[in-house]
Amino acid sequence: MFSSIPTESSHAEDVTWHHGSALIGELKYPPDFKRFDYVNPDAPKGGRVNVSANGSFDSLNPILAKGEMAEGLGLVFETLMTPSLDEIASDYGLLAEAVSYPDDYSSATYRLRSEARWHDGMPVTPEDVIWSFEQAVELDPQRQFYYQHVTAAEKTADNEVTFTFDEKNNRELPKIVGQLLILPKHWWEGKDSAGKQRSIAATTLEPPMGSGPYRISRVSPGSTVMFQRVEDYWGLDLPVNIGSNNFGAIQYSYFADRNVEFEAFKAGETDFWVENAARRWANDYTFPAVRDGRVVREELENPYRSSGVLVGFIPNLRREKFQDPLVRKALNHAFDFEELNRTIFFDQYQRIDSFFYGSELASGGMPEGRVLEILESVRDKLPEEVFTAAYANPVGGDPQKLRNNLREAVKLFREAGYQIKDGKMVNAETGEPFTFEILLNGPIIERVALPYVENLKRIGIDATVRSVDPAQYANRERSRDFDVIYSGWAQSLSPGNEQFEYWGSEAADREGSANYAGIADEGIDELIRKIVFASDRDELIAATKALDIALLAHQFVIPSYTSRVARVAYSSKLKHPDPLPTYSIGFPPIWWSADAAN
DSSP, X not given: OBOOOEEEEOSSTTOEEESEEESSSSOSSOTTOOSOTTSOTTOOOOOEEEEEEESOOOBOOSSOXXXXXXXXXXXXXXESEEEOTTXXXXXXXXXXXXXXXXXXXXXXXXXXXXXXXXXXXXXXXXXXXXXXXXHHHHHOHHHHHHTTTEEEEEEEETTEEEEEESSSSOTTHHHHHHTOEXXXXXXXXXXXXXXXXXXXXXXXXXXXXXSSSEEEEEEETTTEEEEEEOTTOTTTTSTTTTTOOOOXXXXXXXXXXXXXXXXXXXXXXXXXXXXXXXXXXXXXXXXXXXXXXXXXXXXXXXXXXTEEEEEEEEEOTTSGGGOSHHHHHHHHHTOOHHHHHHHTSTTOOEEOOSTTBTSTTOOOSSOOHHHHHHHHTTGGGSOTHHHHOOOOOOOOSSHHHHHHHHHHHHHHHHHTTEEEETTEEEETTTOOBOEEEEEEESSTTHHHHHHHHHHHHTXXXXXXXXXXXXXXXXXXXXXXXXXXXXXXXXXXXXXXXXXXXXXXXXXXTSTTOSOTTOOOOHHHHHHHHHHHTOSSHHHHHHHHHHHHHHHHHTTOOEEOEEOSSEEEEXXXXXXXXXXXXXXXXXXXXXXXXXXXXX
């Protein structure tokens, strides 16, 4: 996991300090590197960029698992380590200048930079790190789960913090601790300008203090947040920051409606837009700013090169009606992706057929070799379909194919104990109709969900679509108050402990976890453990493909579609390095404004 290149020896002879970590291979950049290759070291500082956000916000507290947190708080707060954008899963020192760990990865010690400062000039201390960790796991169930193997966070020297783990040989644990967001203990335990005691356990709209390259200069509740560049930022000249944090100001403006948000971009009120609608990308970029070159359009593969994805309709397995995999498989047969791709997507998308789609971790075909061996080791805990049939989505696209798929869906429902009676799909024993609601986060996916609902009606299923605002959606998703949602999971090329959060039994009934479906399966748990404790890269890939095959066999999700390019449009005053980093667009950190004046 970690680079074997030492920066210097510690006070203990058997300890070696490392300037970074790499989950895949070795670090690209040596201890004495000057900057990342992909930045423009001469990028001018200054200017302003206006960015849009969808929905609203009611909190500037970055770790609380309630309320709607504002976008951009990562500009204010920092982590112990920070990633390189031209490597996969490699991190370098930010607040921490180095990390050490024993051979069995049973602990990790981070040495803080002596120059690291909060915006009030106070130093970042081990006490801040420890307090931040303790508050994160106390106030956020998801972080509590994520850091469940951390048994202690202790100050072990004036500028060192040691995290102790209850598991050995889990090579990812030191890395995820390095991603911990560090907050100023003294600020949160102090009082505000009105003399009122602050509380990290409460939402707040008071601009919080951080250590990062920006501070919040203006807040309009629910509407806008302005971030101002910190001119005397302590980390300005760190190698990881050269050529970054170039904008003088970054403003996030919130819109309740995506179409209104786009109109604001067209009018020049915002400067950067990520397009998520194929029809709009194909038809709606003929406005004057595009024609005269004031708006630039690009399709970029970069952010997808290091990730896989699954997106789709997710049935809530906590509901009895969705617990039979035959039912879930039948529901997939009613989704006609090919027709949607032809009629509304302009053939811009591909159907997803893997929980790690688009990456080298995706399975395909029947298991063989080491993948099969791993599956055989837990055969008694897996569906027989894992070993007898390769996963494949039904293919539609014309009336005959759809009719065939719907007939197959009816057959699967019949095998699951349902029948069509008086035009309705009902439980053969109880007579209860099979109905459900699809809960959507806003109206964007309605044009996908509504044709799906029409197909379901043809086999007697009364499904409805309900679009709600982001706050209501978040509350209902967290509390599992839904039948089916449309959501998904992004996957890195180095899967690990987060797989327990996505599919693990312990996360199934924990409010706010990313196990939306409520998957609780011993075989899946065993396969996740094989990923976490994989001995090398080849074993990790094999274990991940085995997990993918098992998840697909359970039919946990009705997969939808994806595009493996980011479609972006932006004001011509915005500039970026050419080429961009291999695995990211890098916006806004490494972009700059042509209006800037150093």
